[in-house]
Amino acid sequence: MSISSKPDPRTEAQSILLHWREAVPNDRFAHLVKDATRSFQRSLQMRLADHDVPFGHWTFLRVLWERDGLTQKQLSDEVGVMEPTTFAAVKAMESRGWVERRQLAENRKNVYVFLTEAGRVLKAKLVPLAEQVNRLAVAGSSAEEIATARRVLLAIITQLALDVSGETSLVDE
């Protein structure tokens, strides 16, 4: 309890606020979006901890609830992490009885990750926590403002998807 190897979430939240209110209020939009993502994750992480679920496991469960029976490679791509990270998380979730790894008759080379019944029912317990964080987060803004923010974020995703596809010339001097 005394010395934690993780940063205190309250200190981290305060330093993010200080940054935007005082230090660098006109900092890049990318940075603001990243800090908002981190804020969502921190609030969810706090709630998941009450259910003894590491945030890292949540990121894999979210994908598996949509579609399981993925290889560890596919799972890594979906979550956006390297395979050793996925391997460690899958092992840990397997020992908790949430997933199992199976080979399929038609392709013995690959190992597929499936949810167990216990892993499947976790969804009904954990997704409401994310929904709660979401409601709390947007409670300070009007529906119209939120609709605008959604539109801007979607436009950003669209612009940057064109960018990585090389389908746009740079909107730059």
Place this chain on the structure above:
Amino acid sequence: MSISSKPDPRTEAQSILLHWREAVPNDRFAHLVKDATRSFQRSLQMRLADHDVPFGHWTFLRVLWERDGLTQKQLSDEVGVMEPTTFAAVKAMESRGWVERRQLAENRKNVYVFLTEAGRVLKAKLVPLAEQVNRLAVAGSSAEEIATARRVLLAIITQLALDVSGETSLVDE
């Protein structure tokens, strides 16, 4: 070249767009903000790769350009990763001549990470890449929309900072 262990950024960008345009357009705001963060990172990663800089190193350099002479623990907290990740990145950046680790006379227990001159001058080369991504990202939205989106994101950060501090009752039914 043939088989990459990383997901194709174009495929990933397309699947994000598909999600928001067709599959789950009303998905949680948290998810949208996370996807936007990932989009920014992917576009920057592509440009950093042209300069042979891994995205992981960028995340540490950004912090060190603001303030160096941090311990690896402080650096881990700032970047939001575990210490072994920081240790590996610092070693790699040291071998490229961008940082050096030094003990200070007043406290021989700790090792502090300092930028070298080469690490310092990288800033002028790499920050413009992030600024370019930022301009490109917001080019599809009006200044007024962007101002609203900034206000909403800051309100979210504020709400969630109160949340983790336990300073707010839940805005929930």
